Every structure is written in C-alpha cells, then in structure tokens.
Amino acid sequence: MNKSNSNAVSTPALANEPAEKASRKGNLHLIQYGIFIIFGLYYVIVTILRPGFLSLGNFYDIFIETSIISFVSFGEAIVIAAGGLDLSVGNMAGAAAMLTCHLMSNMGYDIWVSIVAGVAIGGLIGLGNGLMVTRLHMNSLIATLGTMFVLVGFLYGITGGVSVHIVPENFEYLGNGTFLNIPIPMYIMAVVFVLAYLFMEKTSYGRNITMIGGNIEACRLSGVNIKKLTLMTFVICGFLSTFSGILLAARQAVGNVDLGERFLLEGFIAAMLGTVIFNGKNIITGTLLGAIFLVSLLNGLTLLGAGPQWMYFAQGALLLVAIMANYYSKRSMLKLPGKK
Amino acid sequence: MQKQPITPKGIINNYGATFAFIIAIIFFSFASQGFFSGQNLQNILVQSTSLGICAFGLTFVLITGEIDLSYGGVIGLVGAVLAGMLKDGHSIGLVTVVCLAIGLGTGLLNAILIVVLNLPSFLASVAVMFICMGAERIYNQGVTTWIRDPSVLSIVQGSVGPVPLPVLYLFALFFICWFLQTQTKAGQYVRALGENISAVKEVGIRASLLKSGVFVFAGLIFAFAGYIEILRIGGAVMYAGSHLLLSVLAACFLGTATFKAGKANFPGTLIGAFFLYTLLSGFTALGMKFYLVPFAQGLILIISVAISSARRGKIEQVQF
Amino acid sequence: MGGQENIVIRTEQVSKSFPGVRALKELDFEVTRGEVHALCGENGAGKSTLMKIIVREYVEDEGNIFIEGHNVEGLGIRGVQELGLSIIHQELNLIPMLTVAQNICLGREPVNWIGKIDWKSMRKMAEEFLSEVTSEIDVENFVENLSISEQQLVAIARSLVTSPRILILDEPTARLDQKSSDSFFSFIERAKQKDLTVVYISHRLEEIYRICDRVTVLRDGKKIITEQINELPQTELVKYMLGREITQQVPKESVPIGEVKLSVKDLFPKEKGANINFDLKSGEILGIVGSIGAGKSEVARAIFGADPKKKGTISVAGKEVKINTPQDAIREGLALIPEERRDQGLVGNESVRKNMTMAALKKKFCVGPSWIQKDKEIEAVETSIRTLRIATPGTEQEVQFLSGGTQQKVVVAKWLMSDSSIYIFDEPTKGIDVGGKYDIYKLIVDLARQGAGIIFISNELMEVLSLCDRVLVMFNGQIIKGLETVATNREELLFYVMGGRDYAETANNSKGYH
Amino acid sequence: AKQKVVGVSNLWLGNDWNARANQTIIDYLEKKGCKVISTNAGGKTGQQKADVENFVSMKVDGIIIKGGEGDAFLDVSKKAWDANIPIVTVIMFLPYAVHNSVEDSWQGSTNLAVWLVNQMRGSGKYIGMDAAGWHTLEVRKRAYGEVLRWFPEIKMIGKWHEVNPADPVNNAYKITKATLRAHPDLKGVATTWGLPAVGAIKAIREMKKEKQVSIISIDQEAALLAQMHKPNCPATAVVGIEPIVQGTEAAKALWAAMEYKTVQEAKANLPALSVIGVSYVATKGVDEFKPKKIYKSVNACWDGNFSGTKLKKPW
Ligand SMILES: Nc1ncnc2c1ncn2[C@@H]1O[C@H](COP(=O)(O)OP(=O)(O)OP(=O)(O)O)[C@@H](O)[C@H]1O
Ligand SMILES: Nc1ncnc2c1ncn2[C@@H]1O[C@H](COP(=O)(O)OP(=O)(O)OP(=O)(O)O)[C@@H](O)[C@H]1O
Ligand SMILES: [Mg+2]
Ligand SMILES: [Mg+2]
Secondary structure, eight states: OOOOOGGGOOOOTTTTSHHHHGGGHHHHHHHHTHHHHHHHHHHHHHHHHOGGGGSHHHHHHHHHHHHHHHHHHHHHHHHHHTTOOOTTHHHHHHHHHHHHHIIIIISOOOHHHHHHHHHHHHHHHHHHHHHHHHTSOOOHHHHHHHHHHHHHHHHHHHHTTOOEEOOOHHHHHHHHOEETTEEHHHHHHHHHHHHHHHHHHHBHHHHHHHHHHHOHHHHHHTTOOHHHHHHHHHHHHHHHHHHHHHHHHHHHTEEOGGGGHHHHHHHHHHHHHHHHHTTTSSHHHHHHHHHHHHHHHHHHHHHTTOOHHHHHHHHHHHHHHHHHHHHHHHHHHHOOTTOO | OOOOOOOHHHHHHHHHHHHHHHHHHHHHHHHOTTTSSHHHHHHHHHHHHHHHHHHHHHHHHHHTTOOOOTHHHHHHHHHHHHHHHHHTTOOHHHHHHHHHHHHHHHHHHHHIIIIISOOOHHHHHHHHHHHHHHHHHHHHTTOOEEOOOHHHHHHHHOEETTEEHHHHHHHHHHHHHHHHHHHBHHHHHHHHHHHOHHHHHHTTOOHHHHHHHHHHHHHHHHHHHHHHHHHHHTEEOTTHHHHHHHHHHHHHHHHHTTSSTTSOOHHHHHHHHHHHHHHHHHHHHHTOOTTHHHHHHHHHHHHHHHHHHHTTOSOOOOOO | OOOGGGEEEEEEEEEEEETTEEEEEEEEEEEETTOEEEEEOOTTSSHHHHHHHHTTSSOOSEEEEEETTEEOTTOOHHHHHHTTEEEEOSSOOOOTTSBHHHHHTTTOOOBOTTSBBOHHHHHHHHHHHHHHHOSSOOTTSBGGGSOHHHHHHHHHHHHTTTOOSEEEEESGGGGOOHHHHHHHHHHHHHHHHTTOEEEEEOSOHHHHHHHOSEEEEEETTEEEEEEEGGGSOHHHHHHHHHTSOOOOSSOOOOOOOOSEEEEEEEEEESSSSOOEEEEEETTOEEEEEESTTOSHHHHHHHHHTSSOEEEEEEEETTEEEOOOSHHHHHHTTEEEEOSOIIIIIOOTTSBHHHHHHTTTHHHHSEETTTEEOHHHHHHHHHHHHHHTTOOOSOTTSBGGGSOHHHHHHHHHHHHHHTTOSEEEEESTTTTOOHHHHHHHHHHHHHHHHTTOEEEEEOSOHHHHHHHOSEEEEEETTEEEEEEEGGGOOHHHHHHHHTTOSOHHHHHHHHHHHO | OOOOEEEEEESOOOSHHHHHHHHHHHHHHHHTTOEEEEEEOTTOHHHHHHHHHHHHHHTOSEEEEESSOGGGGHHHHHHHHHTTOOEEEESSOOTTOSEEEEEOHHHHHHHHHHHHHHHTTTOEEEEEEEOTTOHHHHHHHHHHHHHHTTOTTEEESSSOEEOOTTSHHHHHHHHHHHHHHHOTTEEEEEESSHHHHHHHHHHHHHTTOTTTOEEEEEOOOHHHHHHHHSTTOOEEEEEEEOHHHHHHHHHHHHHHHHHSSSHHHHHHHSOSEEEEOEEEEESSOGGGGOOOOOOSSHHHHHHHHHTTSSOOOOO
16 A cells, blocks of 8 residues: 655645535535425325324335335436436336236246246346447437337237236235235335345445446546446346336236336336435435335325326426425535526 | 548448438338328328427427426427317417417426526426426316317318428428527527537526527427327327327437437437338338337337447436 | 726625635735736635636625726626636636537627528638637537647637637646647737736746736635736745745655566557557656647556557566456556546545545455445545545545545545556646645655656656656657656757657757857 | 228227227138238327328228227328228217217216116215226216216215326225225225226225225226126126127128228218127126117017007007
8 A cells, every 4th residue: 555655745735625614514404304394294284184194004005105116216216326317117117017927827837937037027128228328338318218119019019908917816915915914015125125225325336336427437447347337227227127017016916018107207206306315325215215205295195185187296396396405405515606 | 510531330320310211211112012102201291290390399408418308298288278278269379379378488487497496407397297287187177179170270280282281380390490500609509508518608608598598499399399289180189298208209319310420400300200100100001010110119219329329439328 | 007097907805705615805906908917826726716706707795896997797708708808717618519610609600691600701710710829720620529738729719709808818728738838828929919918827837937927826715915927036936825835846756666567569549649669667757748639648548448449568567468448457556547537537426435445445445245344444535635635624525525636636545545556647737736736746756666657647848857767758649759857858858749850960950050 | 802901090909908809800800801900009199190191091991990089080081081991980989980889888887877876875975087088988977977966965075086097006096095094984986997996996905895885987807807706896886898899890890891882882881880788797786787678669669668558559
C-alpha cells in the first residue's frame, strides 16, 4: 500500500469550507419525508371514513397485493439503479404465468417442473434483454419495448388467447394459502426482500450496480465489470418478474393472456418511488414502501367507493408528489443556480 | 451539412431500418398479390396518419433529450371532448379550438412540471398521462360517443381528388416539423439543447423558454393526432391514447435507426410509422397468423436498432 | 487608473452563498478599459462564481454590479451580451453532434426572410471568427471529431461572435497545448491592440506575467489585493493566493531507478497513430508531452485497455500480458487517473467512501465472494482522507459537492487503495491550484520512491521538466523523441512538441546564421 | 373454382369466448375449403378498422367483423359493399353487413337482474363491475339497470366500477373485497362480463359471505364455471352466449353470402339479423329462468292463452 508521507505536505487549501456543510441536513428531512406525512394523513382520513380500512384483514389484503407487485418492482428498481429501464416486465410476468399454467393444466406436467420452466423463461428473456443492452449497445428502453412486442406475439402464440384454468389445487395454495395464519405470498416477499436488500446494500455487486447508474464510464475505468453487472440486472429483473406473474395466476386460479400487463405501470411507479423516497439510496426498502403506498392508496380509494377516474388521478398525483419531494430535497442541497 | 465518411458499413448503420423497410415492401409485393396495389399503399398511409402525427410530437421532445408520454392520455381526452361537445351541438369550429386548447394546456402543464419545476420528464409526463385519463373518464362517463355528422367526419375521412385528407395532414405536418427543426434557428437550438443544454444557455438562448415551447408544441401535435384518430374511427372510443402509447414509441425508435443512427429525426419517424402498418398489412396479405404481427414488429425494431447501435461501442443508459 | 468612465466592470459588496458555502463575501472588484486583468486564487476561491454573476448566470444575494456604468440588475444573459460582454467558461460547452460552424454561430445564425438559416453565409461567418484564433480547423467538421484543444479554440471563436468589448476567459489555456496556447496569446495581443478588455482567470503564473496588466487575488470569496502585475513578484502573488509561502514548486527528488516494469511494443492505438514503443522502469517518472490531439491520452487509454487497440504487446515486469479491458489492466497492477475526472473518474452522486473503494472493493473490502466489510472500508477511507488531506466533511459526503482539487485527490486515493504498481496520470494537475498541484507532485514522487513506475502526461512543459526523469514527445500519434530531462530544456522540448525533426542541427544552423 | 379467402377481424382475442368463437369460424370455413385470415386488434378500435381496410384492399371474398363498434366501420364497410365483398358481423350491428349475428344480451341481462332482485329479496346494497367503452357491455349494464331501477330499496354502492380488461380477476377481487370491508352488509354483485365474477367469488369466499352475497354475470368463462363448480360458491347466476353456436351461425351466413353473385343479392336473400339465444347457469333459484315457449302458429297461441275463456276467436 502506498501511503504518502503526508507530514511533509503543507496543504492549506479548502480547510475552511467543509465545516459549514454539516448544517445543510436539517430542513432536508422534512421535505424528503413529506410523502410519509401525506400518507399518514391519508390513512387517518380513510380510517375515519371507513373503519374497515384499519382491520387486520385489510392489512393482509394490502400486503398480499403488495407482495405480488413487489417482485416486479424490485426487479425494475434494480434495472433502474444501473441506469436502465425494462418495459417488458409485464409481458415477462405474463409469459411465465401462462407458460406455467399451460404446462401444468393443459399438458399435465408436474407443478414444480412447470414453475421452474416459467421462472426459467423469465430469466432467459431477461438474459436476452441484457445481451441486447450490453452486447449490441441498444438503449434499454428500445430493446425492452421490442421484447414486449415479441412477447405479446409469443403469449397469443402459445395459448391462442384462451385463458387457462388452473387445475392443480396445490398450485393455488402458493397464492392463497396461509402458513401460521400468514399468507404464503408474504413469506415469499419477505425472503425476496431480504435477499434483494442484502444483495443491493451489502455486496459488491449491488454497490457496483448503483455506482454504474451514477457514472458508467468512471466505473468501467475503475475495473468494474459493467457488462456483467448490467446483464445481471436484466436477468434478475426477468427472474423476479416471473414471481409476480406466477403468484398472480396462482392467486386468481386462472391464467389469462393479458395478466401481466398491469405490472408495467405498477412496477414502474413503485420502483420510481423506491428510487426517490430515500434519495437514490436504499432502493429496495424504498421500493417496498413505494409498493405499499401504491397499493394502499388504491385500496383506500376503493373502500371509499371512488370511481375509476379518481384512481387515475391518484396514481398521477402519487408520482408527482414523490418526484417533487425528491426534487425539493435535492434542490435544497444543490440550490440549482439559474433557477431564480 | 453532414460530412461523414461514406462506407458500406456506415450506410447500413445509418439507414438500416430504411433498407429493412424497402426490403419488406419488395418482399410483400412479390409474396402476395394484394399488397402492392394503389389502394393498399394508400391504406397504409392513411392508417399511419394519427400514429405518425403523434410520433412527430414525441420526436420533437426526444430531440431535446427529454421524453413525453402524456400523449397516452391527451389523445383520449381530446377525443372524449371532441365527440362529447359535438354531441352537445357545438359547432366544429369551436370544438376544434377547444381540442387544440387542451393540447396547449397539457403541453403547458408538462412544461411547468418538466422545465419550470425541473422534474424528470419520463415520470412527470406519465403523471400527466394519468391525469388526462382521469379527466377523459370524467368527461365521457365510460361510454363511447359517436360522431354522426358526415361533414365533420369528412374532415378526416374525405379526400381532395385522389388524395385522402389524412395523408395531406401527415405530409404537411411532416414538412412543417422537418423544416422547423432542421432549417430554422429555433430548430437548431432544439437539437443543440438535447445535446448540451449549458452550451445553449451560455450563448444567451432562453433554453427553458425554448424547451417549454417544445412541450407546448408537442402537446398541440398530440391533440391534433387525437383529433385525427377519433375522426378516423368516427367516435371517441375509451382510452384511445393508451392504444397508441407503445406504437408511437416504437415508431420513434424505429426512426432512430432509419436515418441518423441513434438520433430521433422526422424522416425516420415517418418511415417508422409506415413500417409498423406495412407489417400489419403485409402479414395480413400473406395470411400469416395474427400473433406473428407483434412478433415481427418487435423483432424488426430490435434488429434495426441493434444494427444502428452496434457502432456505438458502449452501453447506453436511460435518462429520466 | 482613469476616471469612472473608464471602469467597465465594477462590483460593489457582492455576496453569494450556496447552501453551506459562502462563495463570495462583500466583494469589490473593478476592471478598467483596455486592460488584461488577471483573476487569481486557489480552487474554490470564487473566481468562476464571480464571473458567472457578472454575466448573469447566477444572481447575487447582495450587492450591485455595473457594466459600462449600467446596473445589470434585471438583465439576462442576452442583456449583458448586448452590453458587450462575452465569456468563455471553465467548462467546455460545445455541442458535439453539430458542426464547428453551427457551434460558432449558435444563437447568431443568419436567416433569410422566412426564417430559414442561410447556410452559406453562416459558414462564411464561422470561418471569419475562427480565423481569429486558428486556421487549422475545418468549420464543416463535427465537433465530436475534434480534440479537446481544438474544441477549446472553437469555444474561443464562438465567444467572439457577439463582437464583445469585454472578454472573460475562465482558464482558457487549461485545455490548450503549447502550440495552440501560442496562437491564443497572439490573439490576445491583437485583441489588446483593438482595445478589448480581458478578464483572465488562470492558474499558470507564467501566462499571467506574460500577458496581464493587473491582477486581483481572491481567497475564500474575499478580495485580497488588486495590483499592477509588474509590481508584484511571483512569490508574493503565490503568497497572497495561499495565505502562506511555498518555497519550492516541485518536490524534485532523485529516486533510484530499478528494473523494467512496463514495456510497450508495437502498440497501435486505434486506427490513427503508429508503433508506440517504450519501457518504464520502477521508480521512474516518465513524462509524455505533445500538442493537440497528439495521441497522448489515446496511448494511455490503449495501454490501460480503456479503448480497444489495433495491435501491440504489453509486458508487465518482463511478462507479456493481455490487456483488453480496464479489469485486465488492474489485475496487472496498472492504474489510470483519467483526463476528465468528473466524467471518467468519479461517480458524482455517491459518497467519498464509495468512490474511493470502487477499484479495490472486491479485492480488499469483501469477505467471501462479495460481502462488503463496511468498517474496514470506513477505516481505510478515513486513513486516506487524513494522509492525503482531502478536504471533505466526512466519508459520506457526495463527491459532486467537493472542489475540483479535492475531487482529483479522491480519484488518486482510489488508485492508491488498489495497490497498483504502475500509475498513468493523464494531466492530473489540469485546473488545480498551486497547493493542490504541489500535493499531487508530492504524491507522485512518493509513489516513485516506493518503487512504482509512473507515466505522467502533461501539457505544462515546466512541470514535466522538473518532475520527470525522462520525457517522450508525441507528435501526430507517434513518439518522435525520447529525452532525459536533465539533458534537455524547455526550448528543445517545445521544438519537438511542435513537430521539429532534429534540434541539435537546427540550433547549430541558427547559430551559424547569426 | 378459385379458393375463397375470408378475413376475420377480431376486436380482441384475450378471453375464452372470443378465442373459441374465432376458432369455430375458422374451422367451419376451412372445412368448406376457404383460406381464413384472422386478425386480433388487441382491443384497439383503430387497429381493427385498419385490419378491415386491409381485407378490403386485398379483395378477400368475404369478411367477418367480430366484436367492436359498428359505427367505426361505416366508411370501410361501404367500400367493401362497393367492391362486392360481403360482410357478416358478430355481436355488433352494421348497416352495410349482409348479415348481423348478435347475441341476446338484453334478455339475458334482464333475466339476470330479475334473479338478483329475487335473491336480494328486493332490498340491499350491491356493486357493479364493468369495463369502459365496450358496446356489448354497455347494453348489459343498461338492461340490468332497467330492471333494478324499479326497486328503490336496492342501492348501488358508488358508481359502476371499471375493471381493467388486462387484469380482470384480481382487479375485481380487490374491488369486491375492499367494498365488503367498507360495507359488510353487501348483498349483490353485478358484473357485465365473466372474469370479474371470478374475482368477486373469490373475495366473497375469503370474507365468508357466501350465504349473504349473490352474483350475476354474463359469459360462461371456463374459469368462472370452475369457480361455480367448487363447493361453497356464493349464489351465482350467469348467462352465456354460446361461442360455438354464434361462430357457426356467422360462418354459415358468410358462406351463404359468398354463394351469391352480388352483395345486394345476398342481402336480399339472407336474414338481416339473427339473435343467438342465451343459456343460463345458476347454482341456486333457477326457477326464474324458465324456458320460454314459442308458438309456431297463431292458432296454437290462441289455444295456449284463450281457450276456455269467454273471448271469441276473431278469425
Ligand atoms: N452550483 C454550485 N452549487 C454549490 N456550490 C457551488 C456551486 N458552484 C460553486 N460552488 C462553490 O462555491 C465555491 C466557489 O467556487 P468557484 O467555482 O467560484 O471557484 P473557482 O475559484 O472558480 O475554483 P476553480 O479554480 O477550481 O475553478 C466553491 O466552494 C464551490 O464548491
Ligand atoms: N486534426 C484533427 N481532427 C480531428 N480529430 C483529431 C485531430 N487531431 C487529433 N484528433 C483526434 O484526437 C484524438 C487523440 O487525442 P488524445 O486525446 O489522445 O490526444 P492528447 O494528446 O491527449 O490531447 P490533449 O492534450 O487534448 O489531451 C484522436 O482520437 C484523433 O482522432
Ligand atoms: Mg473556476
Ligand atoms: Mg489527452
């Protein structure tokens, strides 16, 4: 290790500025956590109007739904962290679900074989996305848009549009069963959450993935294997997306061709909330919170009997509130010049 | 202006999708009798009109280095208001003005969020899309509204001589956009803005004003696209915007592989829009299975963009 | 100096704060007509901030600014341009995918009656302004194809488009090589004759003494002194800037030279350039100099595997190695401190800690395959911060909030952590103040003393001469000369940098004629 | 003779009914020796219109437009008419079609509504779930309303909910469940298409309200039938249009139409409209759906209704 002999260097510079910097912190938290305050208020209001909102049953409902979209959201968040975007998550989820259902119910394969096949196809498509981005240097937005079209063809190709009714009962257990009174999807979510959290925050892979999102060239010149890691994000995303698709199919006991479509926007919103809630740090926890916010927002509105228009407004508003909170907390740090 | 070495590889890189397009047309013409007829080619032009026009708006925004997905809501909202107001007996003149005003309004909203408040355009425009979808739903109460007045319908369904009106609109708008972007000062700045915004600010150009202008202009174009789409269908079907959401993106991205490798541009977008409908029409003419259409559209998007990205030599990241 | 009417820029009690930093404190500053006014100060002294306020990119918190007697309150960027002010920023702000002509005329394009740009007269206009600074760039070329030096010249040409009477130059020569510097200085001479007022920010003392009339020194956002340049000896000036005295500029030290560490044979970086051959020994500091786009960075990047090379073999410690990616290079003990630290060296929105451990994360701070040990990391980073005197409030500060010099130290610290034995420094002192430079020289010498081999790429001939043992001169992609620094001088070096063939003969000839 | 080419334009193929009906049409016409090209517009009216336009310019021999909105095809169907291409529509109406084969949504829906009223004993809360903008669903919704509006004691909670067509089961499940939490006394669920009912059944089961809530729905989706087949299904009645019957009917009509020289001739000879009757499935209280009688002659009708009365036969 080369440690320079610093005593000889008489550096004067810059000693003055850092001392003052500490004071920035204060007001920042308030803005940054504004979204928590808003949601706190929202929960209180819904509870007053509809006491059913604050019941254990509803709590479970929210969490099961959260767990189903959480996998897609984690995957999307990881891709976003490395500076990519995956538009094909919904169709990957759909493809995995339909393939699993098709193999299991129409072709009579064993449940586990079918699930493994479903998960594998997600991983494979993810790999394809990743290769397009890393080897062919395509913009991920475009590459995954292409994949999305291809998958729509694939989905209709294998099923002809007919929905698959799920025959094996123990497959449904995955989505509907409980263990120790707690729904199975929540266990799966908990495990995936912990793994994803550890992966992103505690391993060099996760660290480097976020660094790539910050400045890819600097990472490359520092010996970070950007191709491998970027590829990895897409594979993980494909892989995790299948969980959402298969669990949803298990939960509703039927696989319909369009089943995954909803995951694109929901996963994207949750993942974006995740990357902004803690200012780009700790995205996995952020994403989980984002998913909870999204699900509970819509759940509360349904309890209130709100029409579909309010659902749209609510999702739009949620996105705006989140990015504004992020923006103002960043700005109070940077005080972007030129903006008088 | 352009001065780049002309090599076979360079041509393929820059014009990959253009070649694919030409090859597709030749292939379909030989493989099926019905395809290469005046009627069918005219169909393709007419069908791509609203998609193409909407994609011009997006192209403008993409050139500034931003993205604007709000058209996914604007088109539907404009449609709902258009059909609804006509049903209530308002004159088409007034209705047209209101429709364009909606485009102006959503464009302004985008501009405020993205330029003034400096929010990331991807997210902000998705939020605006949601808001427009909500507004659309409030306006039409979830019901499709039909337009019965033939004189109104003829604005889009009519033709001058042998040329259908939508084709005229498409090419007129194409020419306007192309001229504005490549031949005028403001257009230069828009391109420059997308490349290096501080350079533009430095020479005293009001970059934020310009960018806002682009969003507002795009909003107007989106509204116009919605107007055309709904009059072509003959009624305001629900969520017409989200029907076009992905195809418009695909057309713009195909466009980046058509003329200027990697950069959004108007001739490219125009061809991209034609391409998508050429595939639909060609595959139908060949009697292919329906699910092969999205399959082929996706593959061609991937392949042509892959060719034009190959020389990039590094991983491209998405900016929000 | 003259009366009020001769004062073209005047600031009164200007203050400006960024969150946590007071960049300017009640600053009074005056520039008189026709002078070349130097603005000196360390990194972060507030020079650029002051200029940005004057050109209305930033708005001051307090105080007044007058240009040609007009209060600029309420004026925009265009407004002050109309008062005859033009600025060339420290950062290069060109648009890569537009042509040189489009860049130069940006904002002033000639148009015909329908608003269509008149391409022909635009081209003529661009050529006219570009010829003021150089005659070697084609205005139809795309800026992305130009070297950084050439781009800087284009940026200068662009600032002339508004026909300014006051020109603010924020470190214009930081990116210029020797040759373009010369044509740049002759441009300044001509400008002076045309009564142009120039505010000149630079860290290069020799330039300041060569062209400036007066100098203002800033320190910590405060004005320390304004003085006629010829009444202020260099050592005094440095003292004012630093608030202390630096006795020696470069800590030259003779280090025993050892075995060959790195040997480059028949290297062809990219298409251009040819046949690079050289050896680097341990303990040696090998300088590489050369003019605009001579290919110095290209060679460095090719060795490091940052760009694909056409062919060539690289041996480390006598053994031939295959280096195709930076990872290969790092495995062989190479380190590259890249030219553009913001773009290539740092992840701006991440902390000092994460940036510093980036290159050695897996090797030194992970257990198992990839489990990060944060305590170990923090400890190492804190040690680095202490030993390199990195001015950061803590390990978790985002590097984008640090000053340029501090950022460069973070980059260097990153490589120190990776236990490299061959360091390639690509213009490490660019845009860094005297104190910062000194620290970096010191560090390089320390590394050499510990037996590392060092390649030091620079455009400042003086620093190369005093720091390096040997220097290679590149011209047009080739190494045209290798020289021992003790046996050469600035003139000889410059001669080769400019593409000369045989110095001894030329020198003799010229002697003969006189 | 030359092989005939037929274009089948589907608005959407994403559920059982549509997939099945489409396949029936293809099978029927292929057996007759036609080449069948079927397209899927994925729910996008604009694209469906483009599909039909393509068929017309390809000069196919006949076109079936299945699903969608007749108004959107006014101009293109005129073109087809002029080009002598017969069009048959399925579950939509089009003036230029030589034959329209539609389903009996109105009667089916009013019957379902009657059943629901009976199940709810004339009072209580219910929710409605629908998808926006689909013509056939709109008819069903109105038919429900036509019956229910006479029972002021039966109240809808909020407005009709809009179920996302891409996520019908789970979406309906969430809506039903959340509503049950807010309104534990919910007694009825009305949906206008099959898959939302699947979600609703699941929600009701999980909330253990099978005894309390009754569901009505149209479409005999496989998945829905499967749910009804399971024990402890809440009282459910569904009405279905049989896809095979509907598909065969349409294909038959087109085949017949193509035998004529001109479309005018075809239209003159074929019935302009046929209505495919619905079938009922109910897990409880089936009596409301007694089969309706058809009198084949006026005399039989008289005998059935007035014989033995003082009324005198007027003929
Ligand atoms: N946009 C900004 N946001 C926050 N702080 C800033 C910003 N711009 C400058 N600063 C801070 O203001 C101080 C003065 O910076 P300035 O760029 O004026 O220094 P300088 O004298 O030009 O230095 P250099 O020689 O490195 O260019 C520094 O502490 C810097 O960190
Ligand atoms: N006249 C020129 N026109 C266009 N490109 C040029 C010209 N001269 C050099 N270049 C480009 O410059 C690059 C070599 O630059 P490189 O960065 O290696 O030079 P350098 O010696 O490090 O210069 P600098 O002092 O600017 O850092 C090559 O990629 C080459 O294509
Ligand atoms: Mg500066
Ligand atoms: Mg260089």
